[in-house]
Amino acid sequence: xxxxxxxxxxxxxxxxxxxxxxxxxxxxxxxxxxxxxxxxxxxxxxxxxxxxxxxxxxxxxxxxxxxxxxxxxxxxxxxxxxxxxxxxxxxxxxxxxxxxxxxxxxxxxx
Amino acid sequence: xxxxxxxxxxxxxxxxxxxxxxxxxxxxxxxxxxxxxxxxxxxxxxxxxxxxxxxxxxxxxxxxxxxxxxxxxxxxxxxxxxxxxxxxxxxxxxxxxxxxxxxxxxxxxxxxxxxxxxxxxx
Numbered sequence: 001x002x003x004x005x006x007x008x009x010x011x012x013x014x015x016x017x018x019x020x021x022x023x024x025x026x027x028x029x030x031x032x033x034x035x036x037x038x039x040x041x042x043x044x045x046x047x048x049x050x051x052x053x054x055x056x057x058x059x060x061x062x063x064x065x066x067x068x069x070x071x072x073x074x075x076x077x078x079x080x081x082x083x084x085x086x087x088x089x090x091x092x093x094x095x096x097x098x099x100x101x102x103x104x105x106x107x108x109x110x
Numbered sequence: 111x112x113x114x115x116x117x118x119x120x121x122x123x124x125x126x127x128x129x130x131x132x133x134x135x136x137x138x139x140x141x142x143x144x145x146x147x148x149x150x151x152x153x154x155x156x157x158x159x160x161x162x163x164x165x166x167x168x169x170x171x172x173x174x175x176x177x178x179x180x181x182x183x184x185x186x187x188x189x190x191x192x193x194x195x196x197x198x199x200x201x202x203x204x205x206x207x208x209x210x211x212x213x214x215x216x217x218x219x220x221x222x223x224x225x226x227x228x229x230x231x232x
Contacts, residue, residue, distance in 0.1 A: 003154075034216065034217040034218065036217075036218040036219070038155070045205055045222040045223065045225060046155060046207075046219075046222055047222075048219060048220045051210060051220070052217075052218065057220055087154075089154065089155050091155075091157070091218070092216070093214065093217050094216060097143075097162065097167040097169040097213075097215055097216070098157065098160060098169040098170075098171075098214075098215065099160065099216020099217070101147070101154060101155040101156060101157055102154075103154050104155065
């Protein structure tokens, strides 16, 4: 299966909002309510930020929100902070007990 | 506290084999599906394989089918990835991850190991 498409990079100033898109197909992003988003800082393991399209795990700030429209999912980060700077990956269930990750987006806080 | 501890990575020649292990603690291991994810140097995350809580449902990315085998021993709280016929392009940090559900990989992983580096080189 091919990876969902994410923008290679996005940027924003502290306090602003940014949105990262994740465009897949009806076989993954669009086919199930199982889209997740992960934050990864250099040298660290990924951290779950959003699951089931728009749910936050315990301890994740409500500045992070998720949504989906058709075959595209979105991660919105509001009130940008310096420590939000990281790589962000979407992930989707692709059926038959398998998953797929998007290509990743580098977020720069200006 | 949920912990996942991987081991078994290292340097291997093309065509060689390695077995990765991932021991879980702090949760009921058999109640959750598990996933292997890899990340080549400087590249993005790639879903490799997943296994249901019972071990019944398993799948792999096409590039490793027939070469890698995922299994689990719930009595030992341990997940395995047997990697045979290794290729240079399999070089990556391999992470194990605990899924949020019992049935299938790919639906969201809330805990990750620290990763183990596999280098395939002559």
